[in-house]
Amino acid sequence: MSRATVATIHLGALRRNLARVRELARGAKVMAVVKADGYGHGLERVARALSDADAFGVAAIGDGLRLRAAGISNRIVVLSGPDEPADLAEFRRLQLDAVIHHESQLVWLEADRDSRHLRVWLKLDTGMHRLGFALQRAPEIHARLRALANIDADIALMTHFAASDEFDNDLTARQIACFDATTVNLPGARSLVNSAGVLGWPAARGQWLRVGGLLYGLSVIAGKSGADLGFEPAMTLSAKLISINCIQRGERIGYAASYECPEDMPVGVAAIGYGDGYPRSAPSGTPVLVNGVRAAIAGRVSMDLITIDLRAVPNAKVGDHVVLWGRELPVEEIAACAGTISYDLTCGMTKRVLFVEGGA
Numbered sequence: 464m465s466r467a468t469v470a471t472i473h474l475g476a477l478r479r480n481l482a483r484v485r486e487l488a489r490g491a492k493v494m495a496v497v498k499a500d501g502y503g504h505g506l507e508r509v510a511r512a513l514s515d516a517d518a519f520g521v522a523a524i525g526d527g528l529r530l531r532a533a534g535i536s537n538r539i540v541v542l543s544g545p546d547e548p549a550d551l552a553e554f555r556r557l558q559l560d561a562v563i564h565h566e567s568q569l570v571w572l573e574a575d576r577d578s579r580h581l582r583v584w585l586k587l588d589t590g591m592h593r594l595g596f597a598l599q600r601a602p603e604i605h606a607r608l609r610a611l612a613n614i615d616a617d618i619a620l621m622t623h624f625a626a627s628d629e630f631d632n633d634l635t636a637r638q639i640a641c642f643d644a645t646t647v648n649l650p651g652a653r654s655l656v657n658s659a660g661v662l663g664w665p666a667a668r669g670q671w672l673r674v675g676g677l678l679y680g681l682s683v684i685a686g687k688s689g690a691d692l693g694f695e696p697a698m699t700l701s702a703k704l705i706s707i708n709c710i711q712r713g714e715r716i717g718y719a720a721s722y723e724c725p726e727d728m729p730v731g732v733a734a735i736g737y738g739d740g741y742p743r744s745a746p747s748g749t750p751v752l753v754n755g756v757r758a759a760i761a762g763r764v765s766m767d768l769i770t771i772d773l774r775a776v777p778n779a780k781v782g783d784h785v786v787l788w789g790r791e792l793p794v795e796e797i798a799a800c801a802g803t804i805s806y807d808l809t810c811g812m813t814k815r816v817l818f819v820e821g822g823a
């Protein structure tokens with residue numbers, strides 16, 4: 464029997480979140496970003512639930528292969544394009560769209576005599592300085608792509624924001640302005656915004672949104688949960704109490720003896736730890752729900768176990784249900800305690816966690 468450490472994925476929430484993004488999209492197309500195994504929710508599972516998406520965005524060609532093997536026929540965009548010349552044949556065979564962001568990829572395309580059709584997106588760097596051609600090269604690169612017979616003439620133009628989650632940061636306004644000015648004479652659909660951009664920079668929505676976090680009910684806006692923004696968490700992480708002990712006042716709990724009991728108190732042990740992907744950096748005081756009641760971690764998170772101050776839940780017993788995050792306990796709150804963002808937590812679930820699908 465495996466441990467009862469379970470990630471429940473709410474398929475209905477995924478679907479409703481996509482419908483909500485569509486309302487905000489005002490007719491723009493929606494690329495559902497499913498990289499990192501659907502932000503940890505399961506690539507194929509998420510793609511099936513979001514079959515209405517106009518395209519899926521993945522980080523690597525292997526994810527495109529997995530989606531095609533699962534029978535997914537939507538458009539699939541590989542956000543970092545080919546990593547080597549041999550990838551191009553796979554892009555064509557699997558009908559994956561390739562984002563072209565670097566001169567080396569353009570050189571591979573120019574040398575490629577394969578007559579099978581390939582769709583490309585041209586990525587421009589407007590200030591993030593990660594992937595993308597320098598903006599002033601846009602007309603030249605675009606012309607070189609247009610000159611290739613084996614590439615679809617419809618070339619989408621994209622860029623990525625560095626700080627769109629800060630709604631008052633004018634870096635995003637500058638990124639939008641220079642993108643618009645440099646591409647004004649180039650044909651093709653525009654794609655600028657991610658989740659935070661959809662919320663904070665609606666005028667930049669262009670023809671294609673690239674949305675990940677919001678589809679999973681996740682927020683990167685400081686101080687706001689996905690639910691605060693009108694989205695539903697798609698993952699509930701839960702475990703069970705496997706021990707409860709009464710520990711005396713002044714005794715210390717766990718590794719490094721970091722937590723000292725302020726009084727005689729019940730301390731529960733739940734079967735989850737950093738070996739499951741629960742963050743080791745979550746300090747004492749990080750909330751958990753025991754039978755739906757808020758309690759708090761007491762002492763260090765260990766590999767397989769956490770220890771919980773059960774003073775708020777005196778009737779708790781072995782076998783009771785513990786929620787680490789989900790609808791009643793925003794993952795953003797846990798992320799803030801652990802010094803990270805919600806995406807990092809849901810992406811971090813390990814193979815040991817049992818994934819189950821919840822319809823609603």
Ligand SMILES: *Cc1c(COP(=O)(O)O)cnc(C)c1O
Nearest residue numbers: 496542623657658673674675676
């Ligand atoms: C991950 C990613 C997105 C989606 O970002 P979210 O914040 O999850 O919406 C969009 N575009 C690119 C290029 C990405 O890498």
